[in-house]
Amino acid sequence: MKNTSHINPLENEAIYIFREVAAQFEKPVLLFSGGKDSITLVRLAQKAFWPAKIPFPLMHIDTGHNFPETIAFRDKLVKELGVELIVRNVQDAIDQGKVKEESGKYSSRNSLQTTTLLDAIEEFKFDACIGGARRDEEKARAKERIFSVRDDFGQWDEKNQRPELFDMLNGQIELGQNVRVFPISNWTELDVWSYIEKEEIEIPSIYFAHKRKIFLRDGLIWSHSDYVYQEDNEEVLERMVRFRTVGDMSCTAAVFSDAADIASVVQEIRDSSISERGARIDDKRSEAAMEKRKQQGYF
Amino acid sequence: MEVLKIATAGSVDDGKSTLIGRILYDTKSLTSDKLEAIEKTSKQKGYDYLDFSLATDGLVAEREQGITIDVAHIYFSTAKKSYIIADTPGHVEYTRNMVTGASTSQAAIILIDARKGVIEQTNRHFFINNLLRVKDVVVAINKMDLVDFSEERYNEIKADFSELMGKRDYQDQNITFIPVSALKGDNVVNRSENTNWYKGQTLLEHLEDLDMAAVSNIGTPRFPVQYVIRPKTEDFHDFRGFAGKVYGGELSVGDEVVALPSQTKSKIKEIYFYDKKYQTASRRSSVTITLEDEINVSRGDMLVKVGDLPSIDKQFTATISWMDSEKLKAGNKYMVQHGVNKVLAKVDAIHHKINPDYSGIDKEVSALGMNDIAEVSFKLNKPIFFDAFKKHRTNGSFILIDTKSNSTVGAGFILAP
Numbered sequence: 001m002k003n004t005s006h007i008n009p010l011e012n013e014a015i016y017i018f019r020e021v022a023a024q025f026e027k028p029v030l031l032f033s034g035g036k037d038s039i040t041l042v043r044l045a046q047k048a049f050w051p052a053k054i055p056f057p058l059m060h061i062d063t064g065h066n067f068p069e070t071i072a073f074r075d076k077l078v079k080e081l082g083v084e085l086i087v088r089n090v091q092d093a094i095d096q097g098k099v100k101e102e103s104g105k106y107s108s109r110n111s112l113q114t115t116t117l118l119d120a121i122e123e124f125k126f127d128a129c130i131g132g133a134r135r136d137e138e139k140a141r142a143k144e145r146i147f148s149v150r151d152d153f154g155q156w157d158e159k160n161q162r163p164e165l166f167d168m169l170n171g172q173i174e175l176g177q178n179v180r181v182f183p184i185s186n187w188t189e190l191d192v193w194s195y196i197e198k199e200e201i202e203i204p205s206i207y208f209a210h211k212r213k214i215f216l217r218d219g220l221i222w223s224h225s226d227y228v229y230q231e232d233n234e235e236v237l238e239r240m241v242r243f244r245t246v247g248d249m250s251c252t253a254a255v256f257s258d259a260a261d262i263a264s265v266v267q268e269i270r271d272s273s274i275s276e277r278g279a280r281i282d283d284k285r286s287e288a289a290m291e292k293r294k295q296q297g298y299f
Numbered sequence: 300m301e302v303l304k305i306a307t308a309g310s311v312d313d314g315k316s317t318l319i320g321r322i323l324y325d326t327k328s329l330t331s332d333k334l335e336a337i338e339k340t341s342k343q344k345g346y347d348y349l350d351f352s353l354a355t356d357g358l359v360a361e362r363e364q365g366i367t368i369d370v371a372h373i374y375f376s377t378a379k380k381s382y383i384i385a386d387t388p389g390h391v392e393y394t395r396n397m398v399t400g401a402s403t404s405q406a407a408i409i410l411i412d413a414r415k416g417v418i419e420q421t422n423r424h425f426f427i428n429n430l431l432r433v434k435d436v437v438v439a440i441n442k443m444d445l446v447d448f449s450e451e452r453y454n455e456i457k458a459d460f461s462e463l464m465g466k467r468d469y470q471d472q473n474i475t476f477i478p479v480s481a482l483k484g485d486n487v488v489n490r491s492e493n494t495n496w497y498k499g500q501t502l503l504e505h506l507e508d509l510d511m512a513a514v515s516n517i518g519t520p521r522f523p524v525q526y527v528i529r530p531k532t533e534d535f536h537d538f539r540g541f542a543g544k545v546y547g548g549e550l551s552v553g554d555e556v557v558a559l560p561s562q563t564k565s566k567i568k569e570i571y572f573y574d575k576k577y578q579t580a581s582r583r584s585s586v587t588i589t590l591e592d593e594i595n596v597s598r599g600d601m602l603v604k605v606g607d608l609p610s611i612d613k614q615f616t617a618t619i620s621w622m623d624s625e626k627l628k629a630g631n632k633y634m635v636q637h638g639v640n641k642v643l644a645k646v647d648a649i650h651h652k653i654n655p656d657y658s659g660i661d662k663e664v665s666a667l668g669m670n671d672i673a674e675v676s677f678k679l680n681k682p683i684f685f686d687a688f689k690k691h692r693t694n695g696s697f698i699l700i701d702t703k704s705n706s707t708v709g710a711g712f713i714l715a716p
């Protein structure tokens with residue numbers, strides 16, 4: 001067989017996008033949540049610039065309610081890459097009275113991240129924020145461009161997006177605007193998992209089946225934790241579970257699973273009949289939940 | 300796995316979103332939570348059927364008005380292929396979003412409402428798909444349930460559409476007619492019992508059988524340099540790699556190449572994909588190339604094979620699809636983004652407007668408005684290296700950027716220098 005550079009259209013497209021970001025912007029940043037999508041982004045960025053280091057920092061908007069496994073994983077990865085990690089805390093915005101912590105049964109810090117993110121963009125004058133959102137996640141996301149322009153207030157003007165033709169990415173912006181960049185826009189959840197398997201990418205242990213204290217509410221599996229509000233009559237159980245997506249503990253539901261390694265996880269995703277966002281408590285709020293959050297500058 | 304990109308087209312309410320929802324449903328690609336949401340909303344709206352357009356119309360405004368405004372990208376896969384379908388708006392006002400959806404597609408599905416037949420918007424969308432040289436077009440004659448699955452009506456529409464086919468510029472475009480009901484599912488994924496007179500394939504069967512090599516754009520290799528990689532580390536002290544994507548063909552180690560615009564010759568020394576070396580860079584792969592000689596190459600430059608040069612010129616004529624409410628006029632200046640290269644351009648002349656309904660051309664034009672298509676020539680402040688769009692889809696296309704608003708205001712397909 002001829003020795004040709006291998007051809008995975010999605011991977012080649014993502015690498016192309018990363019290189020456009022590095023060339024077209026002065027201060028890009030990769031938004032790193034510690035989840036599988038952002039870990040995949042990091043691998044793609046490595047591929048785009050090898051043998052040079054990734055030419056921009058990583059930034060984590062920390063809700064303070066993370067799974068401890070994700071934080072440990074994050075710190076290890078950054079050390080290996082030799083890139084700068086910026087952490088900005090939602091707690092600071094709460095302490096400064098800029099945002100108000102939600103209370104009650106469905107309280108979560110997820111939507112509070114927006115303020116901290118916008119503040120950090122302003123603080124560092126970032127002109128491009130690279131994220132791991134995918135169009136298959138949710139139907140408002142399906143409308144998103146690869147280079148998505150946000151105004152001074154971080155807002156998404158969904159009815160007036162720039163046409164994006166062919167491979168050409170227009171990154172021209174005015175001072176104060178910034179662009180959200182989504183290199184894995186065209187990947188599905190299964191594409192990401194298959195890629196992690198093929199590339200043997202290390203991911204946090206909570207993605208694999210483990211024993212965890214949980215409770216059930218509204219047909220979803222919630223983590224029993226100090227960060228998650230729980231009613232007295234919601235009984236704590238111990239079960240084998242894993243996570244399909246990893247955000248803030250208060251907005252990420254688990255699934256029952258015995259998939260303890262990547263091959264069984266890929267198989268499970270193939271067979272599964274519920275979408276990944278189905279396990280996002282924040283999307284259950286209303287049909288337009290995502291679109292509303294995005295208009296306000298959410299990732 | 301192979302990825303096939305498809306764009307839908309057709310007028311408002313012809314059933315594009317419904318068709319995509321139907322494909323998802325019949326291929327069991329809708330997850331149970333998404334299906335539940337569709338069932339719930341359909342019931343709320345008082346429908347006695349499932350409104351599959353709810354699967355793709357993701358914006359509040361779209362659901363309120365019951366129309367598609369912007370392109371949605373929808374994903375599903377079978378054992379054979381992965382599919383990306385662009386659900387585009389049918390409304391004339393949003394033609395630019397339709398062009399956007401079609402620009403990256405290898406195949407298109409043009410829907411026609413069987414009750415209405417071929418209408419102006421059908422002409423326009425066929426024209427655009429032909430202009431963009433989309434290789435495979437399916438004409439889905441939809442809502443057959445509303446015309447009693449009449450073979451006669453189907454043949455009438457087919458005959459009307461075939462008249463357009465004689466007028467098209469790009470004759471090699473493959474065209475297939477299929478009678479469907481997106482709402483009821485006839486001939487979409489499953490064969491219909493209501494159309495025994497139809498012997499052809501279902502829509503999905505057709506897509507499954509498409510030969511990817513036949514719908515791809517193969518030409519001559521062009522390598523626009525995106526980014527220069529200079530690690531300056533101990534291990535790679537003198538490494539200077541040219542990062543980019545190979546379009547049109549392949550490049551191999553040892554190939555004699557010319558760097559443009561300097562026209563300096565060299566040879567390909569190494570081809571990297573990440574940290575591995577390869578003999579050949581495949582078409583559409585994002586590689587890093589090093590050269591035998593230390594020559595000056597930077598972003599926007601292009602590597603091509605010796606003896607296979609593109610046009611190098613400071614002017615060209617192109618077909619333009621105008622996408623902005625501010626008018627394009629002779630003398631106006633824009634930024635031309637040709638691949639990864641950006642140059643300032645001035646509109647030299649608007650030659651004529653092309654009526655996309657195939658009613659001919661309009662020579663008396665002083666300005667172009669939103670959604671106009673026209674032949675325009677430009678003068679540039681620096682030469683660019685291009686092919687005619689006919690010969691090279693990537694190296695023959697560009698976008699126009701408004702230098703004040705920074706918006707993408709047009710798309711262009713180069714005809715000749």
Ligand SMILES: Nc1nc2c(ncn2[C@@H]2O[C@H](COP(=O)(O)OP(=O)(O)OP(=O)(O)O)[C@@H](O)[C@H]2O)c(=O)[nH]1
Nearest residue numbers: 311312313314315316317366367389442480481482
């Ligand atoms: N009876 C019948 N109705 C259909 C069929 N396909 C679509 N419809 C109906 O036609 C209407 C419009 O369908 P949509 O799918 O929203 O049309 P569209 O082409 O996406 O429209 P735009 O996106 O606004 O251009 C809806 O009420 C559908 O239920 C069909 O095959 N039979």
Ligand SMILES: [Mg+2]
Nearest residue numbers: 315316366367
């Ligand atoms: Mg629609």
